[in-house]
Amino acid sequence: xxxxxxxxxxxxxxxxxxxxxxxxxxxxxxxxxxxxxxxxxxxxxxxxxxxxxxxxxxxxxxxxxxxxxxxxxxxxxxxxxxxxxxxxxxxxxxxxxxxxxxxxxxxxxxxxxxxxxxxxxxxxxxxxxxxxxxxxxxxxxxxxxxxxxxxxxxxxxxxxxxxxxxxxxxxxxxxxxxxxxxxxxxxxxxxxxxxxxxxxxxxxxxxxxxxxxx
Numbered sequence: 001x002x003x004x005x006x007x008x009x010x011x012x013x014x015x016x017x018x019x020x021x022x023x024x025x026x027x028x029x030x031x032x033x034x035x036x037x038x039x040x041x042x043x044x045x046x047x048x049x050x051x052x053x054x055x056x057x058x059x060x061x062x063x064x065x066x067x068x069x070x071x072x073x074x075x076x077x078x079x080x081x082x083x084x085x086x087x088x089x090x091x092x093x094x095x096x097x098x099x100x101x102x103x104x105x106x107x108x109x110x111x112x113x114x115x116x117x118x119x120x121x122x123x124x125x126x127x128x129x130x131x132x133x134x135x136x137x138x139x140x141x142x143x144x145x146x147x148x149x150x151x152x153x154x155x156x157x158x159x160x161x162x163x164x165x166x167x168x169x170x171x172x173x174x175x176x177x178x179x180x181x182x183x184x185x186x187x188x189x190x191x192x193x194x195x196x197x198x199x200x201x202x203x204x205x206x207x208x209x210x211x212x213x214x
Contacts, residue, residue, distance in 0.1 A: 001175050004053075004183035006163070008032040008042050012186040013049055019189070024052035026105070026127070026163065026183040028083065029059055040076060047077035055105045055125070057083035058093075066093035074102045081124060083107045086114045091121045098122030105161065115147040119156040125181070130174075131164035140164070141173045148177055168192050 002023035005016045008031040016022040025046055032039040043056050054077070058069040070082040070093060081103040084090040094104045098121065105125040106118035110133060115126050128147060130140025144162055151158065162174045165184040168191050174182050 001179065002052075002181040003189070004055075004161070004181055005189065006031070006165075006183045006185055008035050008039075008046070010042070010045055010049065013046060016186055016189055017049060021189070022050065022052070024054065024181070024183075025050050026055040026083075026161070028057045028107075040073075043073070043076050043080065047079055050079070052079065053081045053103065053125075054079055055081045055083045055107075057107065058085075061085065061087065061089060063089045063092045066090065067096060070097055070102060070104075081105045083127075084123075086118055091117060094118060094121040094123050098124075106158075107163070110143070112143065112146040112150055115158075116150055119151060119154075119158040123158050125159045125161040127161045127163040127183075129164035130162060130170060131166040133164075134166070141170070141177070144174055144179055145177055148179065 003021050004024040004026050005013055005022060006026045007013060008027045013025060032042055035042055047054050056073045058066045060066045060069055066084060073080050073082050082097060083105045084093050086106050086109050094106060097104050103124040105127055106123040107127045109115050109126055109128045118126050128143050130144060133140035133143060148160060159180040161181040161183060162179045163183050165171060165182055165188055167188060171182050171192060
């Protein structure tokens with residue numbers, strides 16, 4: 001499984017990169033709004049730090065606007081992936097960008113039917129938002145299971161990018177189902193490496209070592 005970090009904060013990206021586990025980045029205008037620099041400047045800096053895919057989202061909801069923004073974003077760096085909302089106009093943009101060899105990430109996916117459509121349109125990645133489904137008393141991971149089954153049935157090339165991850169259980173469950181990618185905030189990445197028994201064991205080893213030196 002590939003690990004992406006979901007942020008526009010360069011310090012957080014560099015921290016994840018230093019761990020040796022970072023494969024890519026997902027961003028959106030909401031995340032970028034928390035930073036001090038303009039969105040496209042931030043994206044350019046991120047692409048200098050990360051060699052893997054960097055998803056950058058359009059804000060237009062009409063085909064022409066999505067295409068204009070998509071072309072502008074794709075010019076920032078070779079590893080930019082254009083995030084397109086999963087709406088009818090978005091399907092048109094995904095199809096055209098795919099024909100131009102520009103990678104796309106179909107975002108805000110909440111149903112198997114949406115995932116099927118974006119794969120047929122040629123999306124490079126599909127981003128189901130499981131945490132938001134959990135928030136409305138729906139089992140988000142069931143959506144991942146269904147999408148994986150559909151994609152395997154028809155051998156779609158679209159990669160499963162599990163998004164809106166809230167905790168380590170989401171990551172482990174997605175890995176057990178065979179998802180290609182999980183994108184998550186730095187806080188979840190840090191939770192993945194933590195275990196109380198590791199901390200207790202390490203504390204005991206250090207204490208015993210100090211005793212042995214007396």
